[in-house]
Amino acid sequence: MNVAIKKKQSTQEPIAQTRKKANPYLMIAPAMVVFILFSFIPILYMIYLSFHDWNFISPDMNFVGLNNFKHLLADPRFAQTMRNTFLYTVLTVVGFIILGLLIALALNKNTKVHSFMQSVVFAPHIISLVSISMLWLWLMDYDYGLFNYLLGKIGAGPVSFLTNPDIVMYSLAAVSIWKGVGYYSLIFLSGLQAIPDDIYEAAALDNTPWHRKLFKITLPMLSPTVFFIGITSIIASFKVFETISIMTQGGPMNASNTIVYYIYETGFKFFNMGLSSAAGVILFVVIAILTFIYFKLMAKKVYYN
Structure with a gap:
């Protein structure tokens, strides 16, 4: 048994x-x-x-090889779109990191007032991006916008926030930063609260000035948080669509067109799915390369202990 x-x-x-x-x-x-x-x-x-010519309606597809990619690389409109996307990405990522860190440092206290302010700062992140874009479209309107109304009260001339090719990308980046900075500030705040208090206590015993605490303790200990925010915000910024679609539709004169809106416009307005797909492949490759470079440059500078 x-x-x-x-x-x-x-x-x-x-x-x-x-x-x-x-x-x-x-x-x-x-x-x-x-x-x-x-x-x-x-x-x-x-x-x-991306290797075919297809109008999205006809069942017939014509193989064109690399012609779609050659057309994009030779198209000055696509080149401007890529420059716009890179500018927007730099502006938003820098804004998220700098403003997010400053807000987190200001709110890093355990009081009811600071808890309430954390909720206020985070609130725009949970609001629909369509609603936010419509709100800022009114705020920045040249004729009836609140900003130009206030500028008129102080004697300043109206500003073409969304119709001036030189500043339109900065205006759109400001909208995205306003919406997203609360989210990233709370991530920074969680990183700040994870730093052991005894490190700051030891620095206080040595009469360490605040700026040395910031650059020698806080920022190195926050490097994993900065690394995370950097990579996620880069990817998110390259995929911006709703703000562009609602506020400018890529104008004026293609000055605010970004790669994702270009993909949408080429595929669903001009019905050139092959060219649109080729632009999507280029976007995929660019994000992959930037992510790889970012990991290589930043990974060794991240402090995990």
Whole structure:
């Protein structure tokens, strides 16, 4: 009887071990299915379309090889779109990091007032981007906007926030920073609160001035947070669409057109899905390269201990 029990246990153990090893894969299986269906397969199809000429309506596709990519690289409008996207990304990422850190430092106190202000600062992040874009479209309106009304009260002339090609990208970046800075400031705040108090206490015993505490303690300890915010905000800024679509539609004179809006416009307004897909492939490659470079440059400067 003991032999039979041992045989039964010996057959059950491999099954239990197999189930135990399979559990992690079963847990991530739903997410992987969603990723494959809604991300991986569309990316492959986008790459396939980038080598074809297709008007989105006709069932016929013509293979054109690299012609779509050659057209984009030779198109001055696409080059301007990429410059606009890079400018917008630099403005928003720098704004998120600097303003987010300053707000977090100001709110890093455990009082009811500071808790309330944290909620106020975070509030724009949970508001619909469409609603925010409509609000700022009115605020920046040349004729009836609140900003130009206030400027008129102090004797300053009206400013063409959204119709001047020289400043329109700065105006759009300001809208995005206003919406997103509260979210990033709370991430900075969580990083600040994770710094051990005894480090600051030791610095206080040495009469360390505040600026040395900031640059020798706070910023190095926040480097993982800065790294995270940098990479996520870069990717998010390259994918900006709603703000452009609602406030400027890429104008004036293509001065606020960004890569994602260019992809949408080329594919769904001009019905050139091949060219639109080629632009999407270029966007994918650019984000991948920038992410790789960012990791290489910043990974060694991040303090994790």
